[in-house]
Amino acid sequence: MLMVRELGPGGTERQAATIACWLDRGRFMPHVACFHEGFRAEELRSAGVPVVRLPVQSFLSASALQGAWILRRYLRQHRIRLVHSFDYPMNCFGVPVARLAGTPVVVSSQRGSRELNPPLYNHMLRVTDRLVDAVVANCEAMRRHLVEDEGVPSERVRVCLNGLDTATFHPGSRARTPALADASLVIGVISVLRPEKGLATLVEAFAQVLDRQPGIRLAIVGSGPELSRLQQMAERLGIADACVFEPAKADVASVLRSIDIFVLPSLSEALSNSLMEAMACGCAAVASAIGGNPELIVDGETGLLFECGNTAALAAQLRRLIDDADLRGRLACAGSSRMAAEFSVTTAVARVERLYESLLG
Numbered sequence: 001m002l003m004v005r006e007l008g009p010g011g012t013e014r015q016a017a018t019i020a021c022w023l024d025r026g027r028f029m030p031h032v033a034c035f036h037e038g039f040r041a042e043e044l045r046s047a048g049v050p051v052v053r054l055p056v057q058s059f060l061s062a063s064a065l066q067g068a069w070i071l072r073r074y075l076r077q078h079r080i081r082l083v084h085s086f087d088y089p090m091n092c093f094g095v096p097v098a099r100l101a102g103t104p105v106v107v108s109s110q111r112g113s114r115e116l117n118p119p120l121y122n123h124m125l126r127v128t129d130r131l132v133d134a135v136v137a138n139c140e141a142m143r144r145h146l147v148e149d150e151g152v153p154s155e156r157v158r159v160c161l162n163g164l165d166t167a168t169f170h171p172g173s174r175a176r177t178p179a180l181a182d183a184s185l186v187i188g189v190i191s192v193l194r195p196e197k198g199l200a201t202l203v204e205a206f207a208q209v210l211d212r213q214p215g216i217r218l219a220i221v222g223s224g225p226e227l228s229r230l231q232q233m234a235e236r237l238g239i240a241d242a243c244v245f246e247p248a249k250a251d252v253a254s255v256l257r258s259i260d261i262f263v264l265p266s267l268s269e270a271l272s273n274s275l276m277e278a279m280a281c282g283c284a285a286v287a288s289a290i291g292g293n294p295e296l297i298v299d300g301e302t303g304l305l306f307e308c309g310n311t312a313a314l315a316a317q318l319r320r321l322i323d324d325a326d327l328r329g330r331l332a333c334a335g336s337s338r339m340a341a342e343f344s345v346t347t348a349v350a351r352v353e354r355l356y357e358s359l360l361g
Contacts, residue, residue: 001031001080003090007051008038009248010192011273012111015138015162016086021047022349028356031078033071033094056093068097075101082356084136085109088121095128105359109136110146110157112270113291116196126150133359134158136352139271139292158355162271163348164280166340169253171282171332176258179244184215185322188259190252190274193224198265198288198309203230205265205314207237212322219244221255256281260328261321267308269293276343279303279335284328286317296343302335 004016017040020030031050034041041051052074054067075083075098082105083098085091091108098106108129114122129135129152137143137159146152180186187206191197199220206218220230220243227245234240249255256262262278262285269291276296279285285303287293297303304320306313321328 001033001075001078001083002086003033003083003094004086005034005089006036006038007032007034007040007044008036011162012087012109013038013040014273015111017044018163018165018345019349019352020044020049022345024353027353031074031080033074033090035067035089054093059093064093067093068100071097072101075103081105082107082360084356087111088114088117088125091128092121092124095131099131105356106132107134107136107355107359108132109138110142110270111138112142113145113268114150116268129156132156134355136160136355137270138162139295141291141295142270160351160355161343161348162273162276163343163345164273164276164339165345166280169256169277169280170340171336172253172257174257174282175254177255179246180217180219180258182215183217185213185261186217186219186259187261187263187318188217188219188221188255189263189265190221190248190255190278191224191264192248193220193222193226193230195226196266196268197226198267199226199230200233201265201288201309201311201314202263203233203237203239203243204311205263205318206243207239208311208315209318209322210239210242212319216322217242217244219246219255219259221246221248223247252277253281256283259283261286261318263314263318264288264293265308265314266290266293271295276339279332280339280343282332282336284321284331285335286314286321288314296338297335298338301331302338303331 023030033052035056056067057063083103084107085094086109143157146157147154234243262283264275264287271292288308289305290308299305304317306317
């Protein structure tokens with residue numbers, strides 16, 4: 001059974017649903033548990049994956065006891081042999097319940113820095129780290145974080161890189177979306193608009209390079225608490241007319257194919273699904289040299305890196321790419337080729353399957 005807090009948008013949710021759908025049914029019968037359903041619940045059910053909703057509203061309410069009872073009964077009724085939780089709420093909730101239910105193998109996940117979690121959760125996670133048979137990290141940076149910062153024994157941490165569906169995410173046609181139809185060149189990002197994504201750095205850097213070429217546009221696609229702040233910043237810097245703010249769309253690949261230079265300026269990052277998808281779709285990628293970003297971008301070969309939070313350094317990399325179309329093309333081609341060769345969903349699922357089989361013995 002795979003467990004995730006909700007089955008809606010987001011990289012963790014996508015990875016959990018993708019693995020559940022792609023697991024070899026000759027060897028595994030996946031089930032999925034969540035607190036909140038979303039559009040991915042119907043995707044899973046359409047693929048023949050049972051979904052059980054646990055009505056947990058708060059760990060401090062009676063709903064937590066009800067959810068634990070439902071999960072324990074479900075695990076025993078279906079004779080679930082392995083439970084894998086994908087995010088910190090499910091690590092804290094599902095791991096202890098699975099252990100109490102007698103599930104033979106229990107696995108948790110670390111898909112982002114624990115510095116971003118509420119402190120109470122981190123105290124609970126340090127307990128679950130010792131209850132599980134393995135903690136899956138989605139990149140080498142998260143493996144180091146667990147071992148060096150959290151004291152998890154190195155032999156308990158297993159790295160399973162994210163994967164993407166290269167049948168969906170590939171260069172394809174580079175036609176612009178209607179909102180960007182008149183742009184000569186598009187610098188953009190698709191992201192949840194949260195503080196740790198460092199998007200203010202991108203807006204400030206864009207203001208420094210806007211004069212390099214007529215018709216440049218900045219596309220920020222996504223929703224979140226930083227939206228109004230970023231819009232106000234664009235107004236203050238006098239670049240609002242060159243900025244396009246749009247909510248997240250279901251057809252991510254077509255939006256990415258409208259972007260020439262994709263920028264991920266994160267202040268904290270694990271292995272970014274959005275960066276992988278942008279590279280796969282043929283964007284020239286620029287990212288902060290933090291977390292798992294350097295594991296995706298080989299600087300100068302498959303993209304460009306810059307010092308985290310350094311607006312001037314980002315602006316310098318953007319100038320290089322704006323002024324040199326050949327460099328943009330070479331980086332875009334190399335990045336797309338690497339994603340197809342090393343980060344396909346089939347490769348990622350095969351890693352997970354090998355891990356499950358090794359733990360099940």
